[in-house]
Every structure is written in C-alpha cells, then in structure tokens.
Amino acid sequence: MADASSAVLHVEQVTKTFGAGETTVTALQGVSFVVPRGEFLAIRGRSGSGKTTLLNAIGGLDRVDSGRIVVDGGEVTAMSDDDLLRLRREQVAYIFQGFGLLPILTAAENVGIPLRLKGLPAAEREERVRAALAQVGLDKHPNQIPGQLSGGQQQRVAIARALVAEPILLLADEPTGQLDSTTAREIMELIASLVRDNGMTAIVTTHDPVLLSIADRVLELADGALAQSG
Numbered sequence: 001m002a003d004a005s006s007a008v009l010h011v012e013q014v015t016k017t018f019g020a021g022e023t024t025v026t027a028l029q030g031v032s033f034v035v036p037r038g039e040f041l042a043i044r045g046r047s048g049s050g051k052t053t054l055l056n057a058i059g060g061l062d063r064v065d066s067g068r069i070v071v072d073g074g075e076v077t078a079m080s081d082d083d084l085l086r087l088r089r090e091q092v093a094y095i096f097q098g099f100g101l102l103p104i105l106t107a108a109e110n111v112g113i114p115l116r117l118k119g120l121p122a123a124e125r126e127e128r129v130r131a132a133l134a135q136v137g138l139d140k141h142p143n144q145i146p147g148q149l150s151g152g153q154q155q156r157v158a159i160a161r162a163l164v165a166e167p168i169l170l171l172a173d174e175p176t177g178q179l180d181s182t183t184a185r186e187i188m189e190l191i192a193s194l195v196r197d198n199g200m201t202a203i204v205t206t207h208d209p210v211l212l213s214i215a216d217r218v219l220e221l222a223d224g225a226l227a228q229s230g
C-alpha cells in the first residue's frame with residue numbers, strides 16, 4: 001500500500017455520467033486509487049471504458065459529478081475555472097494520441113509554448129527548449145515544423161513540450177495509438193525513462209499489452225469501474 005502522504009494523486013469515489021434520461025452513460029462509477037510520487041502508472045481498458053474521461057477529470061479538463069480528486073494537495077474537484085487553468089499550466093502536462101502540436105510552429109516553438117505561458121525570458125526559454133529537445137533525441141530538428149517530422153518524431157516534440165515546464169504529473173492519453181509497434185515501444189520507453197530521470201509521476205492509458213509491461217503498475221477500467229490492480 002502506498003504511503004498516502006507521499007502521493008501525488010488521490011482519486012476518491014469519482015463518478016461521472018454523460019447525457020440524461022434514457023441516453024445516460026455512466027462513464028466513471030466509484031473510481032478510487034492513489035498514485036505515489038514517482039510512479040509510472042498505466043490504465044488499460046476497452047474502448048469506452050472511461051480512460052479518457054478519467055484523465056480529463058484528473059487534469060482539470062472536465063468536471064465530475066461526485067467524488068474527490070486531489071493533485072499534489074490541491075483539490076481539483078473543488079477548483080474554480082481560474083484555478084483549473086493554473087493547474088493545467090503549472091502542475092499537469094498532457095500528451096495526446098494525435099500529438100496536439102501547432103502545425104505552423106517549429107518543433108522548438110511548440111516546445112516553448114508552456115514557457116511562454118509562464119512568462120519566462122527568451123534566453124531561459126531557449127536554453128530549456130534546447131535541453132528538452134536533446135532529452136527526447138531531437139536536438140538536430142529544432143526548426144522543422146510538425147509536417148516535416150515522422151509520427152514518432154512529432155510525439156517526441158509533444159513529450160519535450162510536456163516535460164519542459166517540469167510538471168508534477170504527466171498525463172498521456174493513448175500516446176502511442178497512432179504509431180507503429182516498434183515506434184510505440186520506443187516512445188513508451190522514452191516516457192518511462194524521462195519520468196524516472198526527472199522524478200516525475202505519470203499516468204498513461206493504452207490498449208497495448210506489450211506496452212503495459214513498461215509501467216510500474218497497471219489499473220484496469222471496465223465499464224467505468226476499476227476491475228483490478230496489479
């Protein structure tokens with residue numbers, strides 16, 4: 001059992017439904033778990049099991065109906081919209097299946113976005129962007145736009161962008177879903193090693209059984225409820 005005081009994330013009895021009346025879908029029902037600092041946690045589950053809904057609730061992108069979510073001592077489920085914006089800017093970083101890069105910006109400019117939002121001076125931004133691109137093995141491609149990079153390279157840019165602001169919690173929703181199996185494994189191993197090297201905590205959703213073995217622990221969602229932990 002994880003020491004609750006060292007936990008980065010507490011999820012307690014979280015429930016979320018979509019729609020009303022006969023069309024109501026229960027996306028999450030009574031989900032509870034704790035993630036200790038430094039853990040690389042995978043969440044698996046079939047399509048529609050609630051993985052995206054859960055990550056979006058943790059990252060403050062969507063609100064739940066009941067239950068509590070606490071990230072690094074801050075109660076996400078009680079935050080104002082402004083506080084949620086700050087949470088997403090300063091504490092939580094996202095990696096998406098579709099990479100989520102801005103197509104007209106270069107790799108370096110994409111990586112620099114969180115640092116601009118933080119208002120860091122240009123010289124410090126440039127140095128941190130350079131270091132982040134080097135960490136993901138893309139130091140030779142700072143000036144290419146996403147359309148000039150492979151899928152795996154684009155996801156590396158997105159990973160660098162997620163890391164550059166030194167978030168407490170990294171959330172990755174099917175980050176390898178658009179990649180071939182070899183590249184998918186490379187990307188998952190890269191995320192795992194960066195999380196470990198940077199003392200971060202990460203939650204990654206995936207369907208892929210091969211990739212699950214890279215995680216420290218796997219939780220399974222089925223019809224919006226946690227089925228087992230291992």
Ligand SMILES: Nc1ncnc2c1ncn2[C@@H]1O[C@H](COP(=O)(O)OP(=O)(O)OP(=O)(O)O)[C@@H](O)[C@H]1O
Pocket residue numbers: 018019025026027045046047048049050051052053054
């Ligand atoms: N905005 C929405 N409006 C209505 N229903 C929704 C909405 N978002 C999700 N759902 C429903 O909630 C359930 C959980 O969806 P969710 O996207 O969280 O699953 P998932 O495990 O991430 O699936 P996938 O692996 O396909 O991304 C599904 O039944 C889905 O149809």
